[in-house]
Amino acid sequence: MSNFANSVEKNITPLMGKISSNKVIKSLTAGMMYTMPLTLGTSLVAIAANFPVTAWTNWLASSGIKPHMTAVIGGTTDIIALFLAFIIAYNYAALKKEDGVTAGVLSLGSFIILMPQVYKIAEGTSINVLQKSYLGGSGVFVSMLCAILISQIYIYLNRKGLNIKLPESVPEMVSKSLSPTFIAMIIFVVVLAVRIVFGYTEYGNVFDFINSTIAKPIMAMGTSPVSIIIIYALCSLLWCFGIHPSSLTSVLMPVFMTAITSNVNAFQAGTILPYLAFQVTYVYIMVGGTGGTLGLAFDMVLFAKSERFKTLGKLAIIPNIFNINEPIIFGAPIIYNPVFMLPMTLSPIVTGSLGLLFVNLGFYNKFNPTVKLPWTMPAPIVHLLQTGLLAAICITAAIIATAIIYYPFFKYADKQALKEEQAK
Amino acid sequence: MVNILLCCSGGMSTSILVKKMKAAAIEKGIETEIWAIQMQDIDKHKEKADIILLGPQIRYALGEIQSEVSTKPVFVIDIMDYGTMNGEKVLNIALDKLGDAKN
Numbered sequence: 109m110s111n112f113a114n115s116v117e118k119n120i121t122p123l124m125g126k127i128s129s130n131k132v133i134k135s136l137t138a139g140m141m142y143t144m145p146l147t148l149g150t151s152l153v154a155i156a157a158n159f160p161v162t163a164w165t166n167w168l169a170s171s172g173i174k175p176h177m178t179a180v181i182g183g184t185t186d187i188i189a190l191f192l193a194f195i196i197a198y199n200y201a202a203l204k205k206e207d208g209v210t211a212g213v214l215s216l217g218s219f220i221i222l223m224p225q226v227y228k229i230a231e232g233t234s235i236n237v238l239q240k241s242y243l244g245g246s247g248v249f250v251s252m253l254c255a256i257l258i259s260q261i262y263i264y265l266n267r268k269g270l271n272i273k274l275p276e277s278v279p280e281m282v283s284k285s286l287s288p289t290f291i292a293m294i295i296f297v298v299v300l301a302v303r304i305v306f307g308y309t310e311y312g313n314v315f316d317f318i319n320s321t322i323a324k325p326i327m328a329m330g331t332s333p334v335s336i337i338i339i340y341a342l343c344s345l346l347w348c349f350g351i352h353p354s355s356l357t358s359v360l361m362p363v364f365m366t367a368i369t370s371n372v373n374a375f376q377a378g379t380i381l382p383y384l385a386f387q388v389t390y391v392y393i394m395v396g397g398t399g400g401t402l403g404l405a406f407d408m409v410l411f412a413k414s415e416r417f418k419t420l421g422k423l424a425i426i427p428n429i430f431n432i433n434e435p436i437i438f439g440a441p442i443i444y445n446p447v448f449m450l451p452m453t454l455s456p457i458v459t460g461s462l463g464l465l466f467v468n469l470g471f472y473n474k475f476n477p478t479v480k481l482p483w484t485m486p487a488p489i490v491h492l493l494q495t496g497l498l499a500a501i502c503i504t505a506a507i508i509a510t511a512i513i514y515y516p517f518f519k520y521a522d523k524q525a526l527k528e529e530q531a532k
Numbered sequence: 533m534v535n536i537l538l539c540c541s542g543g544m545s546t547s548i549l550v551k552k553m554k555a556a557a558i559e560k561g562i563e564t565e566i567w568a569i570q571m572q573d574i575d576k577h578k579e580k581a582d583i584i585l586l587g588p589q590i591r592y593a594l595g596e597i598q599s600e601v602s603t604k605p606v607f608v609i610d611i612m613d614y615g616t617m618n619g620e621k622v623l624n625i626a627l628d629k630l631g632d633a634k635n
Contacts, residue, residue: 125592138572350611352589354541423617427548434545438588439615484544 120351127355132256135200136361139252142195146184147480153180154478155493178376181478185372187240188365189247193219196255197262206263210288215258218299219251222306222314242315245370249323250315252362258295265291323366330363331386337393337460341453344399348442348449353398364390371477384475385467392463393456395487395506397433400455403510404448405429405436407518414525417518430484440521447521451514458513459506466502475499536626537577538568538609539597540587549609552619559620562627574600583630585609585622605629 127133157168157177168174197215198208223242226234241247266288302314311317329335339360343353367383374381381387396402405428408421424436442448466472472495479494487507492500536553538546546568557564569577571590574597578584584606586594591608598606607629613621 121592122595125596128593129596134572141572350588350591352541352592355592420616427545432544434540434587434589435548435615435617437615438611439617441611441615443588443611 120346120349124351124355128358131200131203133355133358134203135196135256135259136252137358138199139192139196139255140361140365142199143188143191146188146191148482150180150184151479151481153177154476154480157181158476158479160474160496181372181376182240185369185478185480186376187243188369188372189245189251190216190219190243192248192365193251193255196252197259200256200259201263204263206266207288211259211262214262214288214292214295215255218258218295219247219254221296221299222250222254222303223247224313224315241373244373245366246315246319246373248366248369249362250318253318258299261295261298262288262291265294327363327366330360331367331383333385333389333460333464336386336389337457337464340393340398340456340460344452344456345449347398347437348444348452350443368477375477381475381477384472385464387477388467388472388475389460389463391487391490392466392503392506393460394431395459395503396510397428397431397436398456399433399437399442399452400459400507400510400513401433401436401442401452402428402431402507403455403512404440404442404451404514404518405433406507406511407514408436411515411518412522414522414529416525416529417522429486431486432484447517448514451510451517455510455513458509462502462506462509466499471495471498471502534562534564534627534630535580535582536564536566536623537581537584538566538587539571539574539584539590540568541571541590545614546585546587549614549617549619549622552617553623553626554619556620556623560623564623566623578604583607583626585626588614605632 157174157180159165165174168177194212194216198212201211202208220238223238225236225238227237227239228234242250306312306314306317309317311320339356340353343356346353346356367386371381371383371387396405401424405421405425408417409425412418412421420436420439424433424439427433427435437443440448442452475495477494481490481493487503488500491503538550538553540546550566550568553566554564557566567577571593574584578601581604583604584597584601586597586606586608588608588611594606594608607625609622610625612618613625
């Protein structure tokens with residue numbers, strides 16, 4: 109077993125290392141992280157805006173307060189691609205030890221340039237507007253591409269020394285602010301050319317082109333609940349071999365951001381959430397930490413007979429309630445341990461399928477994607493606030509299911525540990 | 533004063549270990565500053581640290597971090613020690629490695 113595990117580790121770990129140290133991936137992940145103050149910070153308003161008490165929601169509508177609350181989400185989660193265009197470019201440049209702000213500003217400008225800026229409201233009448241859809245779910249892929257490409261071009265040109273060299277007597281701030289001018293000129297000519305070229309295609313602009321050609325198949329593949337279940341079952345398996353799945357999951361980030369933002373856009377507009385099944389299935393797969401270890405933690409606390417698991421249970425249960433499962437993964441251990449491999453892989457499949465079932469039964473029709481809570485919040489609370497009591501009950505049922513799945517394997521490990529202890 | 537920096541992907545599980553290590557250090561009577569950060573923030577903290585400990589789940593990043601922090605010892609915490617949050621053992625190993633590094 110350990111030989112196999114070692115060879116797996118020898119071959120796959122360097123690959124994982126390469127993926128996670130890749131600057132593009134790092135920038136995308138940082139992008140997601142830096143938008144958290146926006147998405148998490150607006151949760152309070154998001155919860156209040158949709159609090160499921162009829163008297164309250166009626167008052168919100170009649171007092172005219174509701175549109176203001178909607179606007180809070182409308183200025184943040186709804187248009188997240190706008191922020192990503194800056195943040196990702198900033199991080200990418202900073203990782204390469206270049207000026208992040210300039211890269212960010214250039215990227216943001218290019219992002220807006222590339223989108224349609226006129227909207228036809230009638231024959232012969234157009235208004236100057238930026239469309240929220242392009243700033244939101246329909247802009248996520250483009251914002252990422254734009255950020256990385258513009259940032260890269262900026263870095264390349266900057267390193268080539270295309271700066272304006274000013275005399276020593278000029279204050280540094282002045283030279284610094286004029287430095288990027290030449291580079292910016294070049295970049296905007298490039299962006300102009302891109303805009304013109306795509307203007308001649310049937311799509312009319314980069315956004316619709318990317319969304320229809322590249323984004324569509326990726327989203328279809330990446331957000332199908334079945335493929336997500338399979339991917340995460342694989343991640344659980346990798347975990348058993350000591351490979352942290354974060355490298356894999358970070359690659360999926362563009363898909364996630366697009367899906368979740370599109371759900372937010374739809375919710376704000378009052379339309380059906382395009383990726384509801386995906387989002388719900390995902391949270392069910394992740395319930396209790398990767399591999400649904402919360403169930404195992406409960407088993408330990410409730411049923412352990414050996415000293416070893418009694419102690420581990422007490423140690424691991426509190427973090428696991430808050431979705432931190434490293435103590436139990438390393439302590440059981442689940443890692444490198446054939447005993448727990450099967451339940452670890454089976455768990456996300458079962459809980460994911462349960463999630464999909466509940467969605468199809470309509471239990472998540474009231475799901476509010478604008479309510480975002482830190483990933484450490486216990487799942488039943490999150491579901492209560494995002495959807496309602498029924499959802500909280502459903503997710504609790506899923507947690508109980510993981511406890512059942514792990515039980516026979518836990519019992520075996522517990523017996524072994526008890527035997528060892530009694531032999532001493 | 534010994535500065536021990538712990539690092540993992542979320543910075544959360546390592547913070548539990550930090551607490552236990554601090555308690556062990558007090559018992560041993562050693563002055564330490566022990567803290568945990570996320571992997572992405574290593575750049576900002578590496579100057580202050582005397583030694584860097586990685587959670588086993590980010591062991592794939594050992595090579596990368598060692599090359600970034602060539603002057604200081606970097607090592608991966610043992611799986612069992614991490615899982616059982618054995619602060620005393622990890623502290624002892626860290627102090628040992630620091631002792632080795634000085635020689």
